[in-house]
Amino acid sequence: MFEQLIKSIQDKVPATEQELQLCKHYFTPKKIRRKQFLLQEGDVCNRMAFVEKGSLYSYSTDAKGNQRVIQFAFEGWWISDLYSFFTKEPSSLNIEALEDSELLLLDHEQHEYLLKNVPQYETYTRMILQNAYVALQRRIEGTIGLTAEEKYSRFLNQYPTCLNRVPQHLIASYLGITPETLSRIRKQMAR
Amino acid sequence: MFEQLIKSIQDKVPATEQELQLCKHYFTPKKIRRKQFLLQEGDVCNRMAFVEKGSLYSYSTDAKGNQRVIQFAFEGWWISDLYSFFTKEPSSLNIEALEDSELLLLDHEQHEYLLKNVPQYETYTRMILQNAYVALQRRIEGTIGLTAEEKYSRFLNQYPTCLNRVPQHLIASYLGITPETLSRIRKQMAR
DNA sequence: AAATTCTCTTGACAAATGTCAACGCATCAA
DNA sequence: TTGATGCGTTGACATTTGTCAAGAGAATTT
Numbered sequence: 001m002f003e004q005l006i007k008s009i010q011d012k013v014p015a016t017e018q019e020l021q022l023c024k025h026y027f028t029p030k031k032i033r034r035k036q037f038l039l040q041e042g043d044v045c046n047r048m049a050f051v052e053k054g055s056l057y058s059y060s061t062d063a064k065g066n067q068r069v070i071q072f073a074f075e076g077w078w079i080s081d082l083y084s085f086f087t088k089e090p091s092s093l094n095i096e097a098l099e100d101s102e103l104l105l106l107d108h109e110q111h112e113y114l115l116k117n118v119p120q121y122e123t124y125t126r127m128i129l130q131n132a133y134v135a136l137q138r139r140i141e142g143t144i145g146l147t148a149e150e151k152y153s154r155f156l157n158q159y160p161t162c163l164n165r166v167p168q169h170l171i172a173s174y175l176g177i178t179p180e181t182l183s184r185i186r187k188q189m190a191r
Numbered sequence: 192m193f194e195q196l197i198k199s200i201q202d203k204v205p206a207t208e209q210e211l212q213l214c215k216h217y218f219t220p221k222k223i224r225r226k227q228f229l230l231q232e233g234d235v236c237n238r239m240a241f242v243e244k245g246s247l248y249s250y251s252t253d254a255k256g257n258q259r260v261i262q263f264a265f266e267g268w269w270i271s272d273l274y275s276f277f278t279k280e281p282s283s284l285n286i287e288a289l290e291d292s293e294l295l296l297l298d299h300e301q302h303e304y305l306l307k308n309v310p311q312y313e314t315y316t317r318m319i320l321q322n323a324y325v326a327l328q329r330r331i332e333g334t335i336g337l338t339a340e341e342k343y344s345r346f347l348n349q350y351p352t353c354l355n356r357v358p359q360h361l362i363a364s365y366l367g368i369t370p371e372t373l374s375r376i377r378k379q380m381a382r
Numbered sequence: 383a384a385a386t387t388c389t390c391t392t393g394a395c396a397a398a399t400g401t402c403a404a405c406g407c408a409t410c411a412a
Numbered sequence: 413t414t415g416a417t418g419c420g421t422t423g424a425c426a427t428t429t430g431t432c433a434a435g436a437g438a439a440t441t442t
């Protein structure tokens with residue numbers, strides 16, 4: 001149940017067995033089924049989720065009722081609405097399971113406790129944030145001023161495994177194009 | 192010379208006078224003139240810059256030679272290429288001064304030193320990263336699936352002071368639209 | 383198994399945005 | 413002062429992408 005998390009931590013900081021046990025103790029395992037929500041728009045996001053197994057995605061809904069996919073999360077990734085988590089203001093995001101999934105949850109108090117009592121945890125958190133920040137910046141570079149086809153190519157390069165696990169219309173939304181356009185691009189690229 | 196930095200730190204963590212002095216000691220002040228580069232594509236980014244006064248922006252250059260503006264930075268903001276800074280790989284970004292500016296620089300060693308020896312500094316860094324991450328996520332929400340006019344309106348709301356200090360074509364690039372389109376949108380919005 | 387959703391595709395057309403070229407008006411340097 | 417350069421605007425037109433509507437097949441539910 002904790003393999004992915006342990007791997008993620010050891011990958012980034014040297015942690016003692018004791019520290020790992022402490023972490024294990026403070027995370028709450030949770031199973032969630034496909035199409036269930038981890039977070040719904042309007043609620044305060046009071047936890048971060050680490051994905052042990054399965055996949056989820058987050059999205060917001062715009063004025064016209066369109067979904068805008070913000071993030072996908074697979075095994076070994078974190079997902080949350082950090083804005084709401086840190087400010088405790090209601091979230092504008094939904095987080096929904098794409099597949100039946102196993103999560104490790106950490107609420108605000110547990111997070112604060114680990115920050116205070118496990119020095120390696122703050123470092124781990126900082127490194128996760130660094131990586132997440134860099135990934136977002138790359139995403140922006142891969143969104144701005146590119147054609148739909150270029151965006152899709154870059155996406156394929158960066159997340160080749162996504163294709164099999166994520167419905168195409170969600171990828172389209174993630175890229176900021178319509179499902180029809182994506183369908184046509186794929187047809188065109190097939191040559 | 193350190194007002195903005197002190198303000199930024201005190202805003203986020205309780206710091207003693209001694210800790211502040213230590214920070215001051217490890218930052219390197221630097222003046223940079225309009226149009227000078229803090230970082231050039233191909234070089235490794237070995238420092239983070241805090242803006243005490245003035246403004247800068249970062250951009251990458253795409254295959255067709257177009258600038259893509261990644262970030263603006265004004266007084267009280269940080270700017271760097273964190274990807275290059277952390278991995279020590281050559282950067283794909285340029286960072287250039289928009290106005291004559293005063294910066295406080297921190298290289299990799301100085302950063303590591305402060306992380307190790309000033310506990311509050313790691314917390315400060317984490318909070319800066321959190322905020323930067325949230326800001327990037329909002330930017331993505333404000334980029335995907337919006338019309339050019341909506342993007343510009345959101346930009347104006349979020350950074351109203353930018354207008355006077357940043358050339359219009361850089362704002363266009365930041366929004367991922369052409370200068371001509373931005374010009375037309377402004378004309379249309381003027382009514 | 384039948385019915386109901388989902389998901390993806392396709393076509394015809396509309397709307398948004400980009401491209402290219404020209405021009406005016408500042409600013410700056412010689 | 414005189415060029416030269418950078419920035420913003422405008423027009424005509426091309427291209428890309430979105431919208432709407434229909435349908436086919438797969439997956440899910442009853």
